Amino acid sequence: MAVEQIANVDKIFFKGLFKNLFSDPIQLEFWDGEVEDFGNDKVKFKIKLNEPLSKADILKDPSLAFGEGYMTKKMDIDGSLEDMITSLYNTKESFLNSHDQLAKLGKFLSHNFKNSKEDVQYHYDIGNDFYRLWLDKTMTYSCAYFKSPEDTLEEAQKNKVEHILKKLALTGGETLLDIGCGWGELILTAARNYKVKASGITLSSEQFTKVNERIKAEKLEDLVDVQLIDYRELKDRKFDRVVSVGMVEHVGQDHLSEYFSVMNKLLIVGGVSLLHCITSIEEGSTNSWISKYIFPGGYIPAIKEIITSMADHGNYLLDVESLRRHYGRTLEHWARNFEKALPEISKTKDETFIRMWRLYLNSCAASFNCGNIDVHQFLFIKGVNNTLPWTRA
Incomplete structure (x- = not known):
């Protein structure tokens, strides 16, 4: 599969993941500059994926994958970090609210x-x-x-x-x-x-x-x-x-x-x-x-x-x-x-x-x-x- 095709598959995955992930309108910017808005109102914060995060890591443990993604600058947040996480928590479908997906360590x-x-x-x-x-x-x-x-x-x-x-x-x-x-x-x-x-x-x-x-x-x-x-x-x-x-x-x-x-x-x-x-x-x-x-x-x-x-x-x-x-x-x-x-x-x-x-x-x-x-x-x-x-x- 060509690099461009792989990148498009990755984008489809993240668009589906972020579509209903937040209770507020957000903007998602991909590593190649493409922008996708979710929500009908004014965007409250912007998430920028500087590079694709591992889909396998996200499916295995989303909390760890996104936490490490932010730490290592694979992902940036434009806006209040607390507000963004609150918006995640306020969505029932959020991975943060799914106890089955959080590691029981x-x-x-x-x-x-x-x-x-x-x-x-x-x-x-x-x-x-x-x-x-x-x-x-x-x-x-x-x-x-x-x-x-x-x-x-x-x-x-x-x-x-x-x-x-x-x-x-x-x-x-x-x-x-x-x-x-x-x-x-x-x-x-x-x-x-x-x-x-x-x-x-x-x-x-x-x-x-x-x-x-x-x-x-x-x-x-x-x-x-x-x-x-x-x-x-x-x-x-x-x-x-x-x-x-x-x-x-x-x-x-x-x-x-x-x-x-x-x-x-x-x-x-x-x-x-x-x-x-x-x-x-x-x-x-x-x-x-x-x-x-x-x-x-x-x-x-x-x-x-x-x-x-x-x-x-x-x-x-x-x-x-x-x-x-x-x-x-x-x-x-x-x-x-x-x-x-x-x-x-x-x-x-x-x-x-x-x-x-x-x-x-x-x-x-x-x-x-x-x-x-x-x-x-x-x-x-x-x-x-x-x-x-x-x-x-």
Whole structure:
């Protein structure tokens, strides 16, 4: 078959694929300059195929194929990347909405101590300097809590920490453990404002170093400590309160039950724990592009998996709250900050890395805003505790 004939066959394939793929009018430009419009209204964004993407790769795993196509500049987007992905999600026929076409990798990945540490370090040990460029001053890398749409990102992150600490109903002198403590904002705030003895653990050496610097700078050595350790390695220690923000997504589907078993051992009777994590509606659904390039070994648990595992280990569920819209707004802040920081980021990162992170931040914002994924706070107790406040307020 002649080259020109092959090119025409490829075009026919992509025209058929893109015809009903978006809820908004789009324009598709091919590698030879030919343009095709889809939709009757004004074009909202333009997709340019700089070269044909592999049809076999698309049919095998469209999320991975298109993600890699964007990363490697085989495909460009003219317009809002978040809006384009939102338009995909808003179409029922979209490959992003077909769970059968997304790779189910999470449940098969090993999460022993070594692999868990390697997975966390792959993402978080890119360097404190990198995250500092686009996170807020608190260096908080999780869903913020906006009391008002006008809140700055820093205000919203401080709101989130206070929201969690109030739910935990802390009393001075109590012990608090933060599993996956990040750069330490929660444990430092808990010690500073509530006078509790706060311990943090992380598998990221970069975070461990930064948290220790912050503890010393604030002269909180008597109240705060941090360890570079897996939560399963904590032995013979009991805490009044245990919190985990954005960490359980790293444990894997087969280890959810183990997580709650360990929580049960770490808590005193009547002890309170808050789990803040990304959730899905269906079990076993993992985006293969994110698993390969952003969070190796990651798994987003279904709400029913969390609640079942929690109950199986004798925990009493007290409160569940969705912060989905808050995470969408958080990611939009991060995406804007990332773009503003490009002059600095580009000094140490190449174009493929930049396009990868741009796609990650914008696709996640679209996912939360469309309701494809959610984020919940689960407040639970080991046994029964009748001394906690009557209301969330």
